[in-house]
Amino acid sequence: MIKIMIVDDEFVIRQGIITSIEWESMGMTIVGEAANGKEAYEKALSLEPHIIVTDVKMPIMDGLELTRLVREAMPKVRIIIISGYDEFQYAREALRMGVSEYLLKPIGADELVKLMLKQCNEIIKECKETDRETKIKSIFNENFYFMQERFVNNLVRGENSDWELILEKSRELNLDLCGKDYQAVIIDIDDYLLITEQMSSARKKAIKNNVKTIADRIIYPSTGSLFFLSENGYLFSIINVKDSNRYDLNNLYREIQYEVRKSHGITVTMGLSSIHKHICGIPQAFSEAVQTISNKAFKGKNQIISINDVNRAQASAPVIYPASEEKEIMDCIRTLDSEKLNSVLDRMYVKLAGSEADYKDIKNICLRLITIAEIQLEELGVDYGNQNKKQLDRYVEIEKYETVEDIKEWNKGIFHTIINAIQSSKNDKFKGIVKVAMQYSHEHYYEDIGVEHIAAITYVTPNYFSRVFKKEMGRSYTEWLNTVRLDKSKVLLKDLKLKVYEVAEEVGYNDYKIFTHNFKKYVGCTPKEYRESIIKST
Numbered sequence: 001m002i003k004i005m006i007v008d009d010e011f012v013i014r015q016g017i018i019t020s021i022e023w024e025s026m027g028m029t030i031v032g033e034a035a036n037g038k039e040a041y042e043k044a045l046s047l048e049p050h051i052i053v054t055d056v057k058m059p060i061m062d063g064l065e066l067t068r069l070v071r072e073a074m075p076k077v078r079i080i081i082i083s084g085y086d087e088f089q090y091a092r093e094a095l096r097m098g099v100s101e102y103l104l105k106p107i108g109a110d111e112l113v114k115l116m117l118k119q120c121n122e123i124i125k126e127c128k129e130t131d132r133e134t135k136i137k138s139i140f141n142e143n144f145y146f147m148q149e150r151f152v153n154n155l156v157r158g159e160n161s162d163w164e165l166i167l168e169k170s171r172e173l174n175l176d177l178c179g180k181d182y183q184a185v186i187i188d189i190d191d192y193l194l195i196t197e198q199m200s201s202a203r204k205k206a207i208k209n210n211v212k213t214i215a216d217r218i219i220y221p222s223t224g225s226l227f228f229l230s231e232n233g234y235l236f237s238i239i240n241v242k243d244s245n246r247y248d249l250n251n252l253y254r255e256i257q258y259e260v261r262k263s264h265g266i267t268v269t270m271g272l273s274s275i276h277k278h279i280c281g282i283p284q285a286f287s288e289a290v291q292t293i294s295n296k297a298f299k300g301k302n303q304i305i306s307i308n309d310v311n312r313a314q315a316s317a318p319v320i321y322p323a324s325e326e327k328e329i330m331d332c333i334r335t336l337d338s339e340k341l342n343s344v345l346d347r348m349y350v351k352l353a354g355s356e357a358d359y360k361d362i363k364n365i366c367l368r369l370i371t372i373a374e375i376q377l378e379e380l381g382v383d384y385g386n387q388n389k390k391q392l393d394r395y396v397e398i399e400k401y402e403t404v405e406d407i408k409e410w411n412k413g414i415f416h417t418i419i420n421a422i423q424s425s426k427n428d429k430f431k432g433i434v435k436v437a438m439q440y441s442h443e444h445y446y447e448d449i450g451v452e453h454i455a456a457i458t459y460v461t462p463n464y465f466s467r468v469f470k471k472e473m474g475r476s477y478t479e480w481l482n483t484v485r486l487d488k489s490k491v492l493l494k495d496l497k498l499k500v501y502e503v504a505e506e507v508g509y510n511d512y513k514i515f516t517h518n519f520k521k522y523v524g525c526t527p528k529e530y531r532e533s534i535i536k537s538t
Helices: 011-020 037-047 063-073 088-096 109-157 163-172 192-196 201-223 249-264 279-294 323-334 338-355 359-380 387-400 404-444 451-458 462-473 477-492 500-506 512-523 527-537
Strands: 002-007 028-034 051-054 078-083 101-104 181-189 235-241 268-272 304-306
Touching: 002 011, 002 037, 002 109, 011 028, 028 037, 037 051, 037 063, 051 063, 051 109, 063 078, 063 088, 078 109, 101 109, 109 163, 109 235, 109 279, 163 279, 181 192, 181 201, 181 249, 181 279, 192 201, 192 387, 201 235, 201 249, 235 279, 249 268, 249 304, 268 279, 279 304, 323 338, 323 359, 323 404, 338 404, 359 387, 359 404, 387 404, 404 451, 404 462, 404 477, 451 462, 451 477, 462 477, 477 500, 477 512, 500 512, 500 527, 512 527
Parallel strands: 002 028, 002 051, 051 078, 078 101, 268 304
Antiparallel strands: 181 235, 181 268
């Protein structure tokens, strides 16, 4: 809807213009009216009309002064002057100020409608053109960044060796590659996969954009360099190293780390190449930065790692599989020795970290150890859920961990889970053996049974059965069986028709002396004394 303001010091004329034309039906609306230029100007600043229809001669402020002020504050507003003064100087001054139309009173409604429709059409056309230009500019700006990013990625891959052409193209893309020396810098967001595993793609992208914004803001003023996203997901930049900033760069890198942590609560590790003297060294610089950032696995997170910190001779050395530690780990798992397991893993991972071998090899060693441990579960008959799925998940999960220390702690957690599964399984098995033994004993307590007999029934060795029973019940099987028999004997002693030796035989004691000895030991008196106490109490 096109917004119109009517300005005239005569109320009747204002009302005539407002009420004599059906403005709404033509896509226009009257948003305000004023009796002089000063009032009109103040209202126009808040109402923002598209068209102001004004008289020339008015008290306080005339139409020409209103036009001048509006032109300065709101240059796109169209102004139509309607005047009863047929004098050339008014028209000339109005046209000089850029008035859209200058009409003389009286003017008919038809003529005014025709003129206003013309102005509306021009406004709508201008708005469409402005919207189109804005969209084009927005699309260009978006594509321009991707053009810059693609160009820089091609540059670090060394796909074009015509350095003069590269410099020319960089100027076209508004990229500063003026040198004089060059350093490649990679920013890697610590624990990125762990932080973002539950996030949408848009939120993940926003995190990297936030880090890029901070890095650009800090690094650009002194270097003219910007950060881009590499094909392997790193944020990277080719830094122009100049005499003016050469000794400030490390401070700038630390400032990036500080601001990222302060603003977003995350840390970043930065990998730096050596400084190269010519633009043709940029691909090599980027390769060094990639190699450097890969040493985060050994150097740790929230670090600034220079190529000088990397032992390049060791970096390519093959890792020796820790066979002796594997045997110790499996022994710890079999014996459920969690404390020793931690010690062995600490020692093994210190050795692996010191080797600075390929991090992929270290992860493969970790996965192999886990697989061997899980095979032991199968051999022990321990139910470990869907083991195949767990193994597949591990190959995905391990990629979330970025340092040897992270891998070690993750590895410990899995091994302790395995130990707990074995312990739980053994507990269930123990309970099963003990339950069978107790049930059988309650049914056959009067027979000549002992540890060897019960062990045979439960299909384990006597020694194993004795250990299991004592661990579960807190006393030996023989001691427990004695209490069962003696409890039964106390019931039988109430039957006065039975002799004491007959009671002993009924509960499984063929030797009367042993029965008496055990009864006194567990009950505190002899069977005869116990019976007499029963008689006295009745």
